[in-house]
Every structure is written in structure tokens, then in C-alpha cells.
Amino acid sequence: MSATPILRLGSVKNIARFKEHLRALDLSIPCDDELITGPGSPLRKPLSRHEVTIGNRICIQPMEGWDGTTDGRPTESTFRRWQRFGQSGGKLIWGGEAVAVCHEGRANPNQLVASEHAAASLARMRALLVAEHCKVTGSEDGLLIGLQLTHSGRFCRPNAHDCSEPRILYRHPLLDRRLKLPADYPVMTDGEVELIIEQFHRAAALACKLGFDFVDIKHCHGYLGHEFLSAHTRAGRYGGTFENRTRFLQEVVEGIRTQCPGLGIAVRLSAVDTVPYVPDATRSANGKLGPGIPETDERLIPYRWGFGVDPLNPQTENLDEPFQFLSLLEQLGIRLVNLTAGSPYYNPHVQRPALYPPSDGYQPPEDPLIGVARQMDMTRKLKQRFPNLVVVGSAYSYLQDFLPFVAQAAVREGWVDLVGIGRMVLTYPELLWDATEARAIDHKRICRTFSDCTTAPRKGLPSGCYPLDSYYKDSEAGMRLTQLKKSS
Ligand SMILES: Cc1cc2nc3c(=O)[nH]c(=O)nc-3n(C[C@H](O)[C@H](O)[C@H](O)COP(=O)(O)O)c2cc1C
Numbered sequence: 001m002s003a004t005p006i007l008r009l010g011s012v013k014n015i016a017r018f019k020e021h022l023r024a025l026d027l028s029i030p031c032d033d034e035l036i037t038g039p040g041s042p043l044r045k046p047l048s049r050h051e052v053t054i055g056n057r058i059c060i061q062p063m064e065g066w067d068g069t070t071d072g073r074p075t076e077s078t079f080r081r082w083q084r085f086g087q088s089g090g091k092l093i094w095g096g097e098a099v100a101v102c103h104e105g106r107a108n109p110n111q112l113v114a115s116e117h118a119a120a121s122l123a124r125m126r127a128l129l130v131a132e133h134c135k136v137t138g139s140e141d142g143l144l145i146g147l148q149l150t151h152s153g154r155f156c157r158p159n160a161h162d163c164s165e166p167r168i169l170y171r172h173p174l175l176d177r178r179l180k181l182p183a184d185y186p187v188m189t190d191g192e193v194e195l196i197i198e199q200f201h202r203a204a205a206l207a208c209k210l211g212f213d214f215v216d217i218k219h220c221h222g223y224l225g226h227e228f229l230s231a232h233t234r235a236g237r238y239g240g241t242f243e244n245r246t247r248f249l250q251e252v253v254e255g256i257r258t259q260c261p262g263l264g265i266a267v268r269l270s271a272v273d274t275v276p277y278v279p280d281a282t283r284s285a286n287g288k289l290g291p292g293i294p295e296t297d298e299r300l301i302p303y304r305w306g307f308g309v310d311p312l313n314p315q316t317e318n319l320d321e322p323f324q325f326l327s328l329l330e331q332l333g334i335r336l337v338n339l340t341a342g343s344p345y346y347n348p349h350v351q352r353p354a355l356y357p358p359s360d361g362y363q364p365p366e367d368p369l370i371g372v373a374r375q376m377d378m379t380r381k382l383k384q385r386f387p388n389l390v391v392v393g394s395a396y397s398y399l400q401d402f403l404p405f406v407a408q409a410a411v412r413e414g415w416v417d418l419v420g421i422g423r424m425v426l427t428y429p430e431l432l433w434d435a436t437e438a439r440a441i442d443h444k445r446i447c448r449t450f451s452d453c454t455t456a457p458r459k460g461l462p463s464g465c466y467p468l469d470s471y472y473k474d475s476e477a478g479m480r481l482t483q484l485k486k487s488s
């Protein structure tokens with residue numbers, strides 16, 4: 001845990017104090033003193049680059065709800081979430097949520113599946129979002145909606161929330177142990193990979209038919225696409241060299257271009273990573289998880305199981321391959337990239353900086369603002385090197401009341417093209433719209449990173465903001481979550 005107690009951002013009353021805190025932490029996070037409102041706001045400026053046009057700089061990140069039917073169709077809660085995505089006023093909807101390309105590739109038994117039997121309800125989900133968006137912004141002009149396509153790979157749990165059914169690309173010395181995989185657990189064959197590539201093609205064709213503007217070929221958070229990038233130790237066509245580790249992406253893109261030429265293609269990438277973290281058992285007290293510590297083992301150096309990490313010091317990022325990857329995206333004619341980091345399964349403080357840990361996490365090993373700054377800095381470096389790409393940044397929710405001020409500065413200073421909002425959308429979808437419309441900010445709806453939206457699904461319940469959204473708080477699931485938290 002950080003040596004000094006972490007300052008609760010909710011108690012910081014003004015920008016001057018926030019900036020003082022950034023200086024004390026020696027962090028470089030841009031932050032404006034005043035919000036610019038109306039069409040002059042950097043966050044409301046349309047973006048037009050090559051064939052991509054987006055009506056403003058607000059992006060809604062994919063946020064899964066663990067609330068589909070067991071055969072992968074959306075429910076009323078899913079529809080409600082997509083309506084709220086629409087209410088945000090954001091003109092870039094990055095995939096809505098991770099939608100599996102096949103039943104076995106689901107991360108949970110309530111994940112949506114991109115298949116014909118779900119087609120009508122997926123189309124309804126999109127239509128509801130558009131209708132709400134039009135109510136808020138007045139039109140669909142400049143609205144770009146994607147569908148995030150995924151296979152969960154190592155983190156598949158398609159049939160029961162407590163039954164993991166991993167599909168792995170290589171043996172990982174730390175994650176295999178964590179998943180309790182026996183020594184003879186099978187590694188996916190190249191033939192199995194080829195079938196999954198075809199499933200991506202079919203899912204993309206469906207998304208195109210349903211009117212989505214683009215598909216995101218998910219390469220983040222430890223799921224299959226991301227695992228390919230670190231498949232250094234895998235033999236055959238999909239492992240080893242950079243070319244082989246990106247063959248999956250190349251073949252997915254090739255098929256989509258042939259089968260649905262008009263469909264946009266985007267990639268969400270965990271551009272940097274670190275080793276898995278565990279709670280420090282020696283510092284757990286009063287039923288509270290200990291602070292996160294890295295799982296290190298000298299025998300694993302050079303570290304050959306990460307992407308965007310320095311093999312000699314895997315707790316440090318190395319951008320050489322992320323640069324190469326973005327260069328590949330340009331060669332493939334992909335213009336839209338959404339940068340994120342790490343994984344919610346093995347280093348959540350990197351992926352979604354939070355003050356309060358999820359039930360399977362650990363106390364913050366650092367001030368969560370350091371995690372925000374890390375993702376912003378990485379994004380700035382990649383964006384500077386690739387000015388022709390349209391770059392979305394992630395991990396802003398921890399900034400809480402200061403999010404609009406940082407978002408405005410980040411776009412204004414060219415650190416990023418669009419600011420992507422995740423958890424904050426669950427509590428307060430219209431935050432950036434309110435901020436840019438000169439409406440008063442509703443501080444009671446600000447996400448305080450309690451992590452219940454992650455804890456709930458870890459306990460087999462739908463995700464949502466239990467502390468601040470009465471739809472969840474007052475539901476049966478809300479009462480169940482309270483009981484489960486008390487008893488654990
Ligand atoms: C409940 C929950 C569900 C999420 N679902 C997805 C998802 O389906 N796809 C994805 O790429 N990221 C997903 N994320 C990650 C977010 O998109 C985002 O990267 C992360 O929360 C950090 O951004 P934030 O600080 O704005 O929350 C999810 C995060 C949470 C908390």
C-alpha cells in the first residue's frame with residue numbers, strides 16, 4: 001500500500017487542492033481551471049479524420065452487465081443500460097459491451113452472444129440507444145455505434161459463474177496456477193483458432209446486418225485477442241514472432257473486409273500490462289484484503305508472458321511492441337483504437353484504478369491517481385506517434401468530480417482524441433454532457449469507485465452501480481449482495 005494514506009478525492013473541494021495533490025504525487029495530469037461550455041468546448045468539437053467522423057469527443061466505453069439470458073439475449077436491464085449509454089450524449093459508443101462470438105467464448109453465463117437467435121433483440125438494444133441519444137442531442141448526426149466482439153479465452157465461464165472453462169493459447173506459469181490448471185490441460189490447436197476466426201467473421205456480418213457502424217476486435221484485459229499478443233512461447237502459426245502473434249487479428253480483419261466491405265473495424269487494446277498481483281496475506285487485517293503485491297519469481301526473468309512489458313523488469317511498461325501494433329493497425333486500414341491497460345482478473349488496479357477493491361482484488365498498492373496517470377501518459381505517447389489514428393483513452397472515472405476538467409484539458413492539449421468513460425456511465429451517464437451544457441454537476445451521482453459493479457458479478461449477480469443507482473440498490477440482487485458482503 002502507498003506509504004501515506006490515500007487522499008479521498010470525494011473530500012477534495014476545489015481544483016486548486018486537486019492540483020496540489022497531483023503535485024504532491026509528482027503526477028503529470030492535465031487539468032483545466034474552468035469548463036468551456038457549448039459548441040466551443042473541446043469535448044463538443046466534432047472530429048473528422050480520413051473516413052471517420054464523430055460528432056463530439058465523448059466516448060462511452062464498453063460496460064458489460066452480466067445480465068443477458070442464459071442463451072445470450074439482452075434483458076430489460078441490458079436495454080436500460082444501453083438507453084443510459086444513449087443518454088450520455090456521447091457520439092462514440094465503443095461496442096456497448098463485450099458480446100461473445102460463440103456460446104463457449106463467454107466470460108459469464110449471462111454474456112450476450114452475437115448469433116441469429118439474438119439478432120432481433122440486439123437490434124432493439126441499438127435502436128433504444130439511438131432514440132435516447134436523439135432526445136438528448138437532437139439528432140443522430142455524427143453518432144458512431146460499434147459492437148465489441150470477444151472470445152474470453154483463458155477467462156471463459158460460459159455455463160456457470162463459478163465454473164471456469166479456460167481456452168488457453170499457451171501455458172502461463174502464474175495464471176495457470178491461479179486457475180488451477182493441471183499440467184496436461186490442453187492448449188488450443190491452430191485448427192481451433194481458425195474456427196474462432198470464422199466465428200468472428202460471422203459475428204461481424206451479423207453486426208453489419210443489424211446496422212452497427214463498426215466492430216471492435218477486442219484485444220484487451222486478458223481475453224483471447226490480448227492473449228495472442230503475449231503468445232511468445234506458443235508454437236505454430238499463431239505464436240512466437242510478432243507477425244505470428246498478430247496473425248489472429250490479420251485473419252479476422254481479412255475475412256471481415258471480404259464478407260462485409262462497408263463495416264468499420266476498430267481495436268480495443270491493453271497496450272501495457274504488468275505481472276499478476278495478489279493481496280499481501282501478511283498485511284490482511286480485520287477481514288480486509290491486504291494491499292496488492294506483484295507475484296514475482298526471479299526464475300521467470302526474462303518474462304515471456306506479457307505484452308507491452310519489459311521482459312527484464314515486467315513491472316515496467318515497454319512500448320516497442322505497442323508502437324509496432326499501432327503501425328500494423330494503420331497498415332490494415334484500421335483508424336479507431338481504444339487504449340486500455342492490464343486485466344481486471346490479475347491486476348485490476350492497473351486496469352480500473354479504484355479506492356475500494358472488488359471482492360477478488362486487493363487494497364490499492366498505490367494512489368489510484370497513479371494508475372490514471374499511467375494510462376493517460378501511455379495514451380499520450382502512442383497518440384503522439386500515430387497522429388492519423390483516432391485514439392480513445394480510458395480509466396478516467398477515478399477522477400470523480402475533476403473528470404470533466406481533466407477530460408477537457410486532455411482533449412484540448414492533444415493527449416487523446418476522445419475521452420472514454422466507463423464506470424461513471426453506470427452512475428451518471430450525462431456527466432460530461434451536463435458539464436458541457438453549463439448545467440450544475442450532480443455530485444451525489446459521481447462514481448466513488450466502490451467496485452460493487454465488479455464485486456456483484458464475481459458473486460454471480462448482475463453488474464450495476466449498487467451503491468448509487470436505486471435500480472440495483474433496491475433490487476433483490478442488491479439485498480443479496482449486501483448479505484454476501486456481510487458474510488464474506
Ligand atoms: C462492470 C464493468 C464492466 C466492464 N465491461 C467491459 C467490457 O465489456 N468490455 C471492455 O472492453 N471493458 C469493460 N470494462 C472496462 C471499462 O470499459 C473501462 O476500461 C474501465 O472501467 C476503466 O475505465 P473507467 O475508469 O472509466 O471505469 C468494464 C468495467 C467494469 C467496471
Ligand code: SF4
Binds near residue numbers: 426427448449451
Ligand atoms: S459500483 Fe458504482 S460507485 Fe462503485 S465503482 Fe461501480 S459505478 Fe462506481
